[in-house]
Amino acid sequence: MSTLELLGFGSTGWGALLLAGAGITLAVTAAALAIGAVLGAIVAAAKLSGSVVARALGSAYTTVFRGIPELLIIYLIYFGGSSAVTAIGQAMGYEGFLGLPSFIAGALAVGIISGSYQAEVFRGAYLAVAKGELEAASAIGMNRALRFRRIIMPQVMRYALPGMGNVWQLSLKDSALISVTGLAELMRTSQVAAGSTRQYFLFFVVGGALYLVLTSLSDQVFDRAERRANRSMPSAMGQV
Amino acid sequence: MDFDFLSSTMVTLIKALPVTLALFALSVSIGCVLALLILWMRVGGNRYLSAFAKAYVFVFRGSPLLIQMFLVFYGLAQFSFIRNGPLWPLLREPFVCAVLSLALCTAGYSAEIFRGGLRSVPPREIEAARSIGMSGFLLVRRIIAPIALRYALPAYSTEVVLMMKSTSLASLVTVWEVTGVAQRLISHSYRTMEVFLCAAAIYLVLNFIVLQAMALLEYSLSRHLRAPRQRARPEA
Numbered sequence: 001m002s003t004l005e006l007l008g009f010g011s012t013g014w015g016a017l018l019l020a021g022a023g024i025t026l027a028v029t030a031a032a033l034a035i036g037a038v039l040g041a042i043v044a045a046a047k048l049s050g051s052v053v054a055r056a057l058g059s060a061y062t063t064v065f066r067g068i069p070e071l072l073i074i075y076l077i078y079f080g081g082s083s084a085v086t087a088i089g090q091a092m093g094y095e096g097f098l099g100l101p102s103f104i105a106g107a108l109a110v111g112i113i114s115g116s117y118q119a120e121v122f123r124g125a126y127l128a129v130a131k132g133e134l135e136a137a138s139a140i141g142m143n144r145a146l147r148f149r150r151i152i153m154p155q156v157m158r159y160a161l162p163g164m165g166n167v168w169q170l171s172l173k174d175s176a177l178i179s180v181t182g183l184a185e186l187m188r189t190s191q192v193a194a195g196s197t198r199q200y201f202l203f204f205v206v207g208g209a210l211y212l213v214l215t216s217l218s219d220q221v222f223d224r225a226e227r228r229a230n231r232s233m234p235s236a237m238g239q240v
Numbered sequence: 241m242d243f244d245f246l247s248s249t250m251v252t253l254i255k256a257l258p259v260t261l262a263l264f265a266l267s268v269s270i271g272c273v274l275a276l277l278i279l280w281m282r283v284g285g286n287r288y289l290s291a292f293a294k295a296y297v298f299v300f301r302g303s304p305l306l307i308q309m310f311l312v313f314y315g316l317a318q319f320s321f322i323r324n325g326p327l328w329p330l331l332r333e334p335f336v337c338a339v340l341s342l343a344l345c346t347a348g349y350s351a352e353i354f355r356g357g358l359r360s361v362p363p364r365e366i367e368a369a370r371s372i373g374m375s376g377f378l379l380v381r382r383i384i385a386p387i388a389l390r391y392a393l394p395a396y397s398t399e400v401v402l403m404m405k406s407t408s409l410a411s412l413v414t415v416w417e418v419t420g421v422a423q424r425l426i427s428h429s430y431r432t433m434e435v436f437l438c439a440a441a442i443y444l445v446l447n448f449i450v451l452q453a454m455a456l457l458e459y460s461l462s463r464h465l466r467a468p469r470q471r472a473r474p475e476a
Binding site: 063064066067068069070071072075076079080083172173174175176177179180187190191194198199200201204205207208209211212215216 | 298299302303304305306307308310311314315316317318319401405406407408409411412419422423426427430432433436439440443444447448
């Protein structure tokens with residue numbers, strides 16, 4: 001079979017499946033980034049809080065989840081999550097093994113990892129907000145919620161954007177590891193295609209090229225977002 | 241908690257530790273040399289070499305390590321000229337393939353880190369060195385390399401920790417290092433949490449040691465920047 005047929009969209013081609021895999025890779029990464037944003041915000045708040053216990057817990061989270069291999073965390077969530085789901089099933093009277101869906105397990109695992117990186121991004125962004133602006137806001141009588149919404153949030157989002165771009169790229173590449181749970185994302189699809197056609201080199205090169213497309217496209221998206229976020233800033237302050 | 245199970249798991253995992261350490265040491269040192277080579281191509285002034293180095297960094301930083309590793313392990317074996325070639329006894333080994341792909345990948349990241357260090361060398365230091373007649377290798381050895389290394393070290397220690405974590409991917413090309421053994425234990429015993437805790441502890445200790453070592457190196461390289469220690473020497 002010719003290379004074009006193998007990569008084509010016909011009944012013997014893998015083109016459509018590979019593109020679908022790339023779509024699932026994007027979806028699982030986006031879900032992971034959203035989970036990670038929530039976790040990261042909580043952990044960043046803990047690390048910035050006045051309580052010693054909260055600070056210690058926050059640092060423990062970022063140290064542990066940045067210090068152990070991603071693959072190990074994916075195994076923990078996938079196998080551990082499945083036994084938890086099975087235990088809940090048995091408590092509700094269902095006999096037998098229940099699996100945690102691999103999309104959810106994968107998004108959760110990569111989300112927990114990206115949360116530990118996002119926590120540092122958010123913390124850095126918060127610390128970059130000028131102290132004088134916070135004092136000015138208090139001085140004119142804004143309460144905490146209003147100050148958060150009007151002063152802190154808009155600036156943190158702008159300062160965090162470059163770091164979020166890095167975390168997104170990291171998570172996009174980490175999402176390839178979810179293939180070990182059998183989720184048919186881009187890595188897994190390339191693997192299956194390579195195995196069943198015996199064209200390992202071809203399909204791994206094509207899969208890698210699709211990842212390059214995803215990473216360079218998202219690079220451009222983040223570049224644009226940064227330019228837009230900084231449109232009100234003088235050009236000397238780190239505008240692209 | 242079942243401490244017998246925990247300790248027997250720990251013993252089994254520590255038996256796999258030498259493989260993880262060998263993967264780490266070999267890939268970091270080979271990757272470092274490759275990174276310097278790529279850096280030299282990138283800044284050397286030759287247009288074609290520089291374009292090659294740019295493309296190398298783009299490819300290896302833009303795609304997941306796992307797909308690179310599978311490309312080396314499964315992809316190369318597909319060609320008969322490699323299977324019949326002189327390097328086949330080496331490339332047949334999963335361990336060699338894992339080291340090769342880890343080194344190629346970290347070379348891309350490290351080259352960029354080293355380039356960042358190189359760019360932060362103040363031009364006036366180079367001018368000063370030139371003006372007293374230093375050139376070529378002497379200039380690199382005495383002025384550029386020490387300053388660039390010092391600037392690159394914080395980012396490079398992050399990269400080295402990432403490499404320690406990346407060695408776990410070798411288990412997916414059948415190299416039995418710590419994560420691979422942990423996965424086998426989990427699927428035999430279904431005691432995810434206990435095995436995970438043991439493996440996590442091993443990696444956290446390894447990364448702690450690596451970070452301490454890098455911090456020590458950074459400290460010893462910045463001796464001239466620290467305040468001189470007060471010596472209790474009587475004034476003559």
